[in-house]
Amino acid sequence: MDKMKLLDLLSEMPRATVSDLADILGEEEADVEAAKNSLEERKIICGYHTVINWDKTNVDHVDAFIGVSAKPERDRGYDKIAERIARFPEVSSLYLTSGTSEFLLSINAKTMREVADFVGEKLAPLEGVASTVTMFVLKKYKVNGVTMEIKAEVEDDRLPVSA
Amino acid sequence: MLDYDKLISDRAARMRPSGIRRFFDLVAEMPECISLGVGEPDFQTPWDIRDAAINSLETGRTKYTANAGLKELRTEICAWLKRKYGIEYTENETLVTVGGSEAIDLAIRALVGPGDEVIIPEPCFVCYDPITTLTGGVPVPVATNEENEFRVTAEQIKAAITPKTKVLVLGYPNNPTGAVLRHEDLEAIAEVLRGTDIIVLSDEIYSELRYGETHESIASFEGMKERTIVVNGFSKTFSMTGWRLGYAVGPRPIIAAMTKIHQSCIMSAPTTSQYAAISALKDCEDDVEYMRKQYDLRRQYCVRKLNEMGLHTFEPKGAFYVFPNITSSGMTSDEFCEALLQKKHVAIIPGNAFGACGEGYARISYAYSIDHLREAMKRIREFLEEIRGE
Numbered sequence: 001m002d003k004m005k006l007l008d009l010l011s012e013m014p015r016a017t018v019s020d021l022a023d024i025l026g027e028e029e030a031d032v033e034a035a036k037n038s039l040e041e042r043k044i045i046c047g048y049h050t051v052i053n054w055d056k057t058n059v060d061h062v063d064a065f066i067g068v069s070a071k072p073e074r075d076r077g078y079d080k081i082a083e084r085i086a087r088f089p090e091v092s093s094l095y096l097t098s099g100t101s102e103f104l105l106s107i108n109a110k111t112m113r114e115v116a117d118f119v120g121e122k123l124a125p126l127e128g129v130a131s132t133v134t135m136f137v138l139k140k141y142k143v144n145g146v147t148m149e150i151k152a153e154v155e156d157d158r159l160p161v162s163a
Numbered sequence: 164m165l166d167y168d169k170l171i172s173d174r175a176a177r178m179r180p181s182g183i184r185r186f187f188d189l190v191a192e193m194p195e196c197i198s199l200g201v202g203e204p205d206f207q208t209p210w211d212i213r214d215a216a217i218n219s220l221e222t223g224r225t226k227y228t229a230n231a232g233l234k235e236l237r238t239e240i241c242a243w244l245k246r247k248y249g250i251e252y253t254e255n256e257t258l259v260t261v262g263g264s265e266a267i268d269l270a271i272r273a274l275v276g277p278g279d280e281v282i283i284p285e286p287c288f289v290c291y292d293p294i295t296t297l298t299g300g301v302p303v304p305v306a307t308n309e310e311n312e313f314r315v316t317a318e319q320i321k322a323a324i325t326p327k328t329k330v331l332v333l334g335y336p337n338n339p340t341g342a343v344l345r346h347e348d349l350e351a352i353a354e355v356l357r358g359t360d361i362i363v364l365s366d367e368i369y370s371e372l373r374y375g376e377t378h379e380s381i382a383s384f385e386g387m388k389e390r391t392i393v394v395n396g397f398s399k400t401f402s403m404t405g406w407r408l409g410y411a412v413g414p415r416p417i418i419a420a421m422t423k424i425h426q427s428c429i430m431s432a433p434t435t436s437q438y439a440a441i442s443a444l445k446d447c448e449d450d451v452e453y454m455r456k457q458y459d460l461r462r463q464y465c466v467r468k469l470n471e472m473g474l475h476t477f478e479p480k481g482a483f484y485v486f487p488n489i490t491s492s493g494m495t496s497d498e499f500c501e502a503l504l505q506k507k508h509v510a511i512i513p514g515n516a517f518g519a520c521g522e523g524y525a526r527i528s529y530a531y532s533i534d535h536l537r538e539a540m541k542r543i544r545e546f547l548e549e550i551r552g553e
Contacts, residue, residue: 160198
C-alpha cells in the first residue's frame with residue numbers, strides 16, 4: 001500500500017483507528033496495521049501528541065523558552081551537550097539554531113520557581129554552557145498548528161444545496 | 164390588483180427554473196439532514212488571500228476599479244493561464260467579472276441574439292440554458308452518456324450544428340458529472356469547429372481540480388484561440404465562492420463587447436476581492452495542491468463505496484462530484500433523492516436537475532470532510548438495503 005497516503009491521512013486524522021484508515025483508503029486492515037507499525041518502528045512516525053490549553057484548567061502550568069549559549073566540543077560539536085540537555089524531562093523541545101545563542105529549548109513546568117531552579121541548578125552549571133536567557137510564555141496563540149485565543153472561524157455556513 | 168404574471172417579460176417567464184430550487188426547498192425544511200448537495204468547496208479561503216483583502220481595506224482600496232478589472236490582476240491572470248495551460252492572452256483580452264457566472268452571462272449576451280442556437284452538452288451547470296433563453300436564443304441540448312463517461316463527442320457536436328449555431332458551450336471538468344475531455348476529444352472537437360463561425364464558450368472553472376492528468380484548454384489547440392472564450396475564476400480553485408470573482412479571456416472584439424455590457428450593469432467587480440485574487444494567483448500554489456489532494460482522497464473513497472453498494476459510478480477525473488447511476492433502485496432520480504432525504508436525511512441532487520439526460524443519476528458532492536462522507540455513505544448503504552428488502 002501507498003505509505004505516503006497513509007502518512008498524509010494520519011497527519012490529518014491522528015486519532016483514526018486502523019479500521020477507519022482501512023475503510024478510507026480501501027485497504028485491508030492487516031496491511032494498514034503493518035504499514036503503520038513499520039512507520040512507527042522506523043521512527044518516521046515519532047509520536048501522537050495531544051495539544052492541551054492548560055490555561056483553561058486549574059492546573060498550575062508555566063512554559064518558557066530558554067536560549068542557551070554553549071561551546072562546541074572537539075570532535076563531537078554540539079551533540080554531546082545537546083544530549084545532556086535533552087535528557088532532562090522538563091525539556092519538551094530542543095533545537096540547535098543560528099542567531100545569538102546556540103540552543104533554543106522549551107520547558108514545561110508547574111511554577112516559575114521550578115523553571116528558575118531548573119536553570120540555576122541543572123542547566124546553567126552544565127559544562128560547556130556559557131549563559132542562558134529565559135523567556136516565560138505569557139499567552140499562547142498557536143501551538144503545533146492549532147490556534148488558541150483567536151476568533152474562531154465559522155464551522156460550515158454553506159447553503160445545504162447549491163448548483 | 165396588478166396581474167404580475169402579465170408584467171413579467173415573456174423571456175424572463177420562459178427561463179427554465181433552476182432544477183435544484185425545488186430540492187433546495189425540501190432540504191431547507193430538514194435542517195438536521197446530512198447534505199452532499201453543495202456546489203462549493205468546504206475549505207476556508209487560504210489565509211494569504213484573506214490577509215491581502217484585509218490589507219487592501221486597511222490601506223483604503225475602497226473605490227471602483229477599471230471596468231475590466233485591476234490591471235495588475237489582469238496581468239497576473241494572463242501569467243497564470245500561460246504558466247498553467249500554455250495559453251497566451253494580454254490584459255486587454257481579459258475581463259474580470261463577478262464570478263464565472265457573470266462571464267458566462269456576458270459571453271452569451273454579447274454573442275447570442277433571437278433565434279441563434281447555443282449547443283449545450285448536458286448534464287451541465289444550470290445557467291447556460293436560462294441565460295440563452297433570456298437573450299432570445301435557442302438552447303440546443305446534446306445528451307452525453309455514462310458509456311462515454313459523459314464526454315461530449317465531436318460527432319454529437321457535428322450533428323447538432325445548423326446554420327443558426329452561434330455558440331458551443333463546453334463545461335469541462337464538468338458539474339455535475341466530474342467528466343473531463345481528453346486531449347483527443349478536444350482535438351476532434353477543434354477539427355469540427357475550425358473553419359466555422361462558431362464560438363466556443365469554454366467554462367473551465369474546475370480546471371485546477373483534475374486528478375491524474377492536468378487540464379488542457381481548448382484555446383491551446385491550433386486555430387481555436389480565435390474562436391474561444393475561456394471562462395475561469397477563483398471560486399473553486401482557491402475556495403473563494405463568496406468573494407464572487409471570475410474572469411473571461413478571449414478575442415479582443417468579443418471581450419470588448421462583454422466589457423461594454425459589464426460596464427452598464429456591474430461597473431467593476433468587487434475591489435476587495437480583486438486585491439485578494441492577486442495574492443491567490445501569486446502565493447497559493449501549495450494551498451491549491453493541498454486541497455486537490457484532499458479532494459482526491461474523498462473522490463476515490465466515494466467512487467469505491469458507491470460501487471461497492473451496487474450503485475454503478477464511473478470514476479470522474481475532475482471537479483468535486485460523483486454521479487452514480489441509481490436506476491438499479493427501480494426509482495427515478497427525483498423519487499430516489501426524495502426517499503433518501505425523507506428516510507435517511509441525506510441530501511443529494513437528482514441528476515435531471517442538470518438536464519433531461521441526467522435522469523437515472525444523482526449528483527453527490529464530496530466537498531465535505533471524510534467523516535461527513537463516511538456517515539453519509541453509511542446511510543446511503545442502509546437506504547439501499549432497506550429498499551432492496553435485505
